[in-house]
Amino acid sequence: MPYFKVILAGSGINLIFEDVPVAGFFTTRLVRADSLASAEHLAKELVLCEWRSGGAYAKDNQGSVPTLAVEQSFSAGWFAGTFGRKPFGYTFYRRED
Template sequence: MAYFQVLLCGSGVLLASSSGGDPVIGFYATRFVRAANSELAEQLAKESVLSEWRPGGLYSDANKGGIPLLITDSVASVSLLTGIRKRRAKGYTFYLSD
């Protein structure tokens, strides 16, 4: 098994912005996963993100939109050390409506 870095773009969400301005409508998220191949890595990364947006997840109550539509921007293999160090990395880079 190898480690992969998967960059995902999510759209279709609707969150109030912390500044009170335009709402958040999407995000980018990077997930580091261990998988047998890049296709499985993509699936695992997507499931990791979606679990936070489904009912009971971290963003489910605040999200006034739908479950995000995820598009994979990239999947790249990473070194063992990088995979181990960043495997638990979470987080999002949100973007606002135009």
């Protein structure tokens, strides 16, 4: 099964991160799937698990569960998928005033 990198944009959140109100984020996930469409779906589910009830960000998020959009997705080679750094975390952006 091939590896894919999926870059996602999330919006609709309302979170205070390091004393700054944020409204959205970008994140990347490396997943193993049969197809690009399956990889995008799996990457979205991995991210949403952290924002739904019981997830790491659910308690602090005063907005809704994020709406996710695929910004970019592409095949990652076997070597990068097996031995490469696994992307995680979020790059948050501020609310526009």
